[in-house]
Each structure stands twice: as C-alpha cells, then as structure tokens.
Amino acid sequence: MAAQKISSVTKVSNTLLDQLNDAVARELQVAIQYMWQHVQWGGVRGFAVQNELRSIAIAEMKHAEIIAERLYYLGGTPTTKPTPILVGTTLKEMIAQNVKDEENAIVLYKKIVEQARKENDETTNRLFREILLQEEDHHDTFTTLLEDL
Ligand SMILES: [Fe+2]
Numbered sequence: 001m002a003a004q005k006i007s008s009v010t011k012v013s014n015t016l017l018d019q020l021n022d023a024v025a026r027e028l029q030v031a032i033q034y035m036w037q038h039v040q041w042g043g044v045r046g047f048a049v050q051n052e053l054r055s056i057a058i059a060e061m062k063h064a065e066i067i068a069e070r071l072y073y074l075g076g077t078p079t080t081k082p083t084p085i086l087v088g089t090t091l092k093e094m095i096a097q098n099v100k101d102e103e104n105a106i107v108l109y110k111k112i113v114e115q116a117r118k119e120n121d122e123t124t125n126r127l128f129r130e131i132l133l134q135e136e137d138h139h140d141t142f143t144t145l146l147e148d149l
C-alpha cells in the first residue's frame with residue numbers, strides 16, 4: 001500500500017502543482033534525450049559535444065529528482081511520463097532541438113518562480129531560481145555549440 005501523505009504545512013494551488021509536474025515531465029524528457037544523443041553521436045566533430053551532452057543529461061536527471069521531491073512534499077504525485085523525446089538525426093538537428101527545449105524550460109521556470117512567489121511558497125521560489133540559472137547556462141552552452149556546427 002502506498003504511504004499516505006500527511007498534509008504539508010505549505011499549501012499550494014493545483015495550478016502550481018500542475019506546473020511542477022510539467023517541469024518533472026520535461027526534465028525526464030531532456031535527461032533521456034541528451035543521454036541518447038550522447039550515446040548515438042560519434043565522430044570527431046561530435047567528440048567535445050558528447051561529453052557536454054552527458055554531463056547536462058545528468059544535471060537534468062538531478063533536476064527531475066529534486067522537483068519531484070518538492071512536488072511530492074506539497075501533496076502531488078510526480079508523473080513517470082516524459083514529454084515527447086526528440087533525439088534528432090544530425091548533430092546540428094540535435095543541438096538545435098536542445099536550444100528550443102532549454103528555452104521552453106526557461107519560460108516555464110520563470111512562470112513557476114512567479115507563481116510560487118504569489119503563493120508565498122518561498123522554497124519552491126528559491127529552488128526554481130537556482131534551477132533557472134542552470135537552464136540559462138545549458139541554453140548558453142547549446143547556443144554556443146550550435147554556432148560551430
Ligand atoms: Fe533541467
């Protein structure tokens with residue numbers, strides 16, 4: 001039997017819970033997407049990119065975990081379903097897709113930061129401001145890589 005969650009001190013809206021679950025789904029998507037790009041892409045040109053993809057994939061998995069933990073604490077049930085994974089076939093196609101995914105993450109996380117602030121959920125607000133910094137860094141990395149492809 002699943003453990004019954006004791007209602008937490010911090011109460012948040014379903015809007016915020018849904019946004020957090022959307023974030024979990026997207027983190028799962030990019031964790032798998034970047035890892036499979038890392039696995040599938042070989043060749044000399046892709047060599048530097050490969051290691052970058054691997055380390056960002058691991059960072060995204062950590063995001064999925066920490067967001068899911070926060071969602072569960074707030075009384076939600078973290079999804080196990082990633083949003084559609086778009087691996088791509090050429091290196092350029094892969095990195096261009098990743099730039100878009102990081103842009104989507106930045107847009108969503110700014111919304112979550114704002115929503116958490118409105119609901120006086122200081123922890124979620126702070127958590128997403130920290131994750132946002134990393135997503136901006138990923139966006140910068142992929143944008144820079146794309147320029148060289
Ligand atoms: Fe992430």
Ligand SMILES: [Fe+2]
Binds near residue numbers: 030134135
């Ligand atoms: Fe990211």
